[in-house]
Amino acid sequence: MDSLLIKGGSKLEGEVSVAGAKNACLPIFAATLLTDQKCVLKNVPDLSDVRFMAEIVAAMGAEVSNPSKGVWEIEAKKISHIAPYELVRKMRASICLLGPLTARLRKAEVSLPGGCVIGARPVDLHIKGLRALGCKVEIERGFICVDARKMRGSQVYLGGRFGSTVTGTANIVMAAVLAPGTTVIENAACEPEVADMCKMLSGMGAIIEGAGSPTVTITGVPKLGGTEHTVLPDRIEAGTWIAMAAAAKGKVLIKGALKKHLGSFLDILERAECPFEIKSPTSIYVDASNIKLKPVECTTLPYPGFPTDLQAQLGALMTQADGISVITERIYPERYMYVPELCRMGANIVREGPSAIISGKSKLSGAPVMASDLRASAALIIAALAAKGDTLVSRIYHLDRGYDSIDKKLAALGAKVERIKNAD
Numbered sequence: 001m002d003s004l005l006i007k008g009g010s011k012l013e014g015e016v017s018v019a020g021a022k023n024a025c026l027p028i029f030a031a032t033l034l035t036d037q038k039c040v041l042k043n044v045p046d047l048s049d050v051r052f053m054a055e056i057v058a059a060m061g062a063e064v065s066n067p068s069k070g071v072w073e074i075e076a077k078k079i080s081h082i083a084p085y086e087l088v089r090k091m092r093a094s095i096c097l098l099g100p101l102t103a104r105l106r107k108a109e110v111s112l113p114g115g116c117v118i119g120a121r122p123v124d125l126h127i128k129g130l131r132a133l134g135c136k137v138e139i140e141r142g143f144i145c146v147d148a149r150k151m152r153g154s155q156v157y158l159g160g161r162f163g164s165t166v167t168g169t170a171n172i173v174m175a176a177v178l179a180p181g182t183t184v185i186e187n188a189a190c191e192p193e194v195a196d197m198c199k200m201l202s203g204m205g206a207i208i209e210g211a212g213s214p215t216v217t218i219t220g221v222p223k224l225g226g227t228e229h230t231v232l233p234d235r236i237e238a239g240t241w242i243a244m245a246a247a248a249k250g251k252v253l254i255k256g257a258l259k260k261h262l263g264s265f266l267d268i269l270e271r272a273e274c275p276f277e278i279k280s281p282t283s284i285y286v287d288a289s290n291i292k293l294k295p296v297e298c299t300t301l302p303y304p305g306f307p308t309d310l311q312a313q314l315g316a317l318m319t320q321a322d323g324i325s326v327i328t329e330r331i332y333p334e335r336y337m338y339v340p341e342l343c344r345m346g347a348n349i350v351r352e353g354p355s356a357i358i359s360g361k362s363k364l365s366g367a368p369v370m371a372s373d374l375r376a377s378a379a380l381i382i383a384a385l386a387a388k389g390d391t392l393v394s395r396i397y398h399l400d401r402g403y404d405s406i407d408k409k410l411a412a413l414g415a416k417v418e419r420i421k422n423a424d
């Protein structure tokens with residue numbers, strides 16, 4: 001497994017471009033199975049999760065090619081209705097096959113994904129949504145088995161204990177676009193990635209109103225066609241670069257940072273007195289040469305609230321704020337695997353239920369640390385940039401799942417970073 005060796009203390013300077021959004025691509029790749037015609041996807045990030053999703057749709061029967069950087073072509077003339085455990089267990093997002101298979105074939109068998117390091121990740125809302133559309137759904141042999149012969153549009157409420165569900169909303173929208181009648185999804189996930197998938201579906205001929213809002217109305221059509229779609233920039237990557245620039249006292253222009261998708265994150269940064277400037281609707285400049293961070297209180301919530309996918313990065317940055325910050329995780333209350341690793345670097349963080357209490361400012365010092373998941377890996381890099389000395393982040397395959405060329409981008413900004421192949 002590869003590791004990343006980072007020498008702390010070098011200032012980041014220059015420009016960095018944000019890649020396409022991973023969490024839009026994954027349902028979008030699944031959505032190509034809704035038609036037998038060709039779909040062309042552009043601005044697709046080069047990530048192991050995306051390559052894996054491409055393998056999954058190919059294994060389902062689609063012809064998949066990657067003719068040039070960032071461009072994928074998918075033509076699913078004939079597909080299977082069974083997504084086996086061997087495919088699904090490697091990536092939870094393959095649950096996004098459920099909607100398209102149900103819609104196109106009127107039957108689906110999708111293996112239930114296994115456990116996840118960031119906490120329990122149930123799929124009860126996906127199942128509830130399909131049942132509301134008139135599908136028969138049973139759990140058998142570890143599979144979600146759907147009989148959708150009687151599927152029709154309906155009223156679907158998708159809220160759960162922790163709010164709505166991102167991939168659950170994607171699945172129910174994808175099922176409803178080919179269901180006769182009108183479907184109204186209430187408490188739909190408002191995340192821009194779901195709205196981007198809806199935009200792609202509209203390009204395929206789907207009739208969708210209210211995408212990106214809590215009420216989405218879908219009028220079923222008999223058939224969808226091919227389309228060309230450009231994936232929106234990744235707001236989580238953008239937020240991660242802002243945190244990295246701030247931690248490294250850098251001067252960085254982040255291109256592809258959409259202000260309209262980063263509202264809650266920028267609000268917290270303003271409260272932390274992190275110096276940033278909106279240069280355009282799609283770019284943000286951070287000049288952190290004289291940064292003096294203030295502590296913040298922050299709670300993760302579904303969009304447009306503060307994203308759980310930036311919680312670890314904020315936690316790492318707040319080790320550099322002068323005072324006590326409190327971060328509360330309302331989506332995945334156990335998503336704190338990065339905390340003990342940061343403490344090994346000298347951070348002062350205690351857990352109190354779903355909250356992390358961070359006392360700063362800590363003098364971080366480089367140490368060997370282990371990445372446990374994608375966003376935890378990003379948090380460790382943020383800490384490594386702020387630390388004195390060398391940090392060796394192991395198991396960075398997590399990072400390669402969701403950040404396109406992060407080591408190359410860091411090096412181009414002046415960070416002292418080296419990928420060590422097969423370090424353990």
Ligand code: EPU
Pocket residue numbers: 023024026093120121122123124125126127160161162163164165166167168189308309330331332374375402
């Ligand atoms: N939930 C339920 N029942 C369900 C589904 C979800 O109770 O049937 C709960 C979850 O346990 C969680 C909350 O609802 O507490 C939200 O989960 P959601 O279903 O929205 O998560 P997801 O769709 O599985 C996506 C992203 C995650 C991101 C979450 C929350 C993709 C492929 N993944 O997951 O991204 O953290 O939404 O915003 O879109 C990441 O990129 O690092 C990542 C983990």
